[in-house]
Amino acid sequence: MLSYKFVKSKFLWIPVLVLYAMLHLAKLELYPLCLFGMYSLPLEEVVEEYSLFIVKINGEELDYKNMPYKKFLMINNTLRKYGAMIENEHVDPSVFTLRKTMERIPGSFLDLSLEKPYHYSDPEQKLLDWLHRFLDLEKTDLITVAKQDYILLTDRHYSIIGSNIIAGE
Amino acid sequence: MQVNKISHYNNYLLFYCVVFLVFYVFRIFDGLTITQLVQPCFFEPHEDPLVWIFIATGIPTSVVQNIWISLSLDVLVPIIVGLVLYFSLKQKKSFELILIHLFLFNFYLLVVFSYPSLSIKKFLGLALLPILFLAKDKKAYQFLFSVFRYYVLFIFSSSALWKIGRGSIFQENQFVYILQEQHLEQLHFFPDHIVSTIVSYLIAHPEIANLLFLGAVVLQLIFVVGFFSRRWDPFLAFSLCVFVVSDFLFMRIEYWEFLVFLPLFFSLGQEDDTFFATS
Numbered sequence: 164m165l166s167y168k169f170v171k172s173k174f175l176w177i178p179v180l181v182l183y184a185m186l187h188l189a190k191l192e193l194y195p196l197c198l199f200g201m202y203s204l205p206l207e208e209v210v211e212e213y214s215l216f217i218v219k220i221n222g223e224e225l226d227y228k229n230m231p232y233k234k235f236l237m238i239n240n241t242l243r244k245y246g247a248m249i250e251n252e253h254v255d256p257s258v259f260t261l262r263k264t265m266e267r268i269p270g271s272f273l274d275l276s277l278e279k280p281y282h283y284s285d286p287e288q289k290l291l292d293w294l295h296r297f298l299d300l301e302k303t304d305l306i307t308v309a310k311q312d313y314i315l316l317t318d319r320h321y322s323i324i325g326s327n328i329i330a331g332e
Numbered sequence: 333m334q335v336n337k338i339s340h341y342n343n344y345l346l347f348y349c350v351v352f353l354v355f356y357v358f359r360i361f362d363g364l365t366i367t368q369l370v371q372p373c374f375f376e377p378h379e380d381p382l383v384w385i386f387i388a389t390g391i392p393t394s395v396v397q398n399i400w401i402s403l404s405l406d407v408l409v410p411i412i413v414g415l416v417l418y419f420s421l422k423q424k425k426s427f428e429l430i431l432i433h434l435f436l437f438n439f440y441l442l443v444v445f446s447y448p449s450l451s452i453k454k455f456l457g458l459a460l461l462p463i464l465f466l467a468k469d470k471k472a473y474q475f476l477f478s479v480f481r482y483y484v485l486f487i488f489s490s491s492a493l494w495k496i497g498r499g500s501i502f503q504e505n506q507f508v509y510i511l512q513e514q515h516l517e518q519l520h521f522f523p524d525h526i527v528s529t530i531v532s533y534l535i536a537h538p539e540i541a542n543l544l545f546l547g548a549v550v551l552q553l554i555f556v557v558g559f560f561s562r563r564w565d566p567f568l569a570f571s572l573c574v575f576v577v578s579d580f581l582f583m584r585i586e587y588w589e590f591l592v593f594l595p596l597f598f599s600l601g602q603e604d605d606t607f608f609a610t611s
Contacts (some may be wrong), residue, residue, distance in 0.1 A: 166468050194380055197453050206500070233362040281369070
């Protein structure tokens with residue numbers, strides 16, 4: 164299917180390599196031309212205050228130990244996303260990333276249409292409905308999501324300094 | 333078209349299909365096929381303009397909201413790989429199926445990647461290697477084989493160069509800060525897990541954490557030698573395995589799928605001349 168003449172063609176590789184180099188300069192990804200600079204930004208401070216999202220079902224905390232770890236990640240990533248949305252007056256932070264990145268692309272005119280999908284109507288209800296489906300719960304089961312703030316006292320000890328319910332009754 | 337001898341091409345294709353299907357089974361058990369995501373509620377576009385455009389077209393929404401489309405994708409993807417495996421065992425070529433798999437699986441990944449699921453990077457091997465199996469003749473296969481080998485070398489060496497270029501390698505206690513940021517939830521929700529034990533120890537012993545971070549960067553940087561010689565390839569294959577295992581133990585990031593790249597570090601061998609079939 165792919166002949167030697169085709170795969171060795173300069174006209175195939177030069178544009179790909181030039182595009183990849185430009186993406187590196189702009190610190191952008193364009194799947195499958197990914198950047199591999201994970202954990203390369205210097206961090207200068209130890210995390211002393213942090214937040215976790217606690218899901219309760221009918222008053223009992225959801226125990227993630229009984230589910231596959233990747234399922235936990237899916238839930239946690241979604242909750243983080245929702246938490247960030249709450250902090251930004253219901254605007255998905257992806258919008259800011261998108262705007263910031265679009266500034267680096269000259270002649271960009273797509274911003275508004277690209278932003279559209281991230282303006283959700285009633286994100287709280289969307290989140291609760293999805294949690295019901297994903298955790299395979301009955302409609303009568305009550306879910307609450309709380310954002311708990313912690314302060315680190317020593318390396319392994321922490322103390323709760325606040326807790327707010329951000330979704331559910 | 334039939335190959336007259338089990339070739340490197342065939343062995344690698346078999347290896348790819350088996351690895352793909354094994355990870356697909358894991359994916360089902362993890363509950364992360366498109367159907368099992370049960371219409372995720374928020375998008376996660378990352379910093380990838382292609383994903384933004386993909387989301388803006390409304391395609392991911394249409395896929396996840398239609399049970400028949402998502403189920404068809406979930407079923408078709410492994411079936412096609414199963415068929416490629418079958419033809420490969422029969423030593424028959426299946427270019428058309430491999431091409432369909434290439435497009436279908438990359439589409440599948442883009443749909444999943446549009447939501448806050450997992451990093452798409454870990455799937456790069458499974459997503460891109462089918463291009464190698466589209467090679468029509470021996471020379472094309474050898475050339476693409478080298479391209480993919482250089483690509484893996486690039487992944488690791490560029491990762492090291494990013495850390496050097498951006499200066500994180502020179503930052504004191506960098507790994508301790510990374511571990512704390514990465515593992516907040518891990519330490520809280522899974523305190524008894526082996527990763528939590530290791531991470532707690534490293535946070536309490538920053539001098540060891542610093543050494544490990546330096547070691548990780550050196551391990552990645554070692555891949556640069558592969559650009560100049562193939563002599564160190566077995567060692568690079570070993571380093572790839574060390575990296576994947578360490579990434580799990582220290583970061584709980586699962587890059588097991590990268591093991592599909594391993595055969596790229598083993599010589600094409602004496603079968604060079606009998607790769608492809610006589611028709």
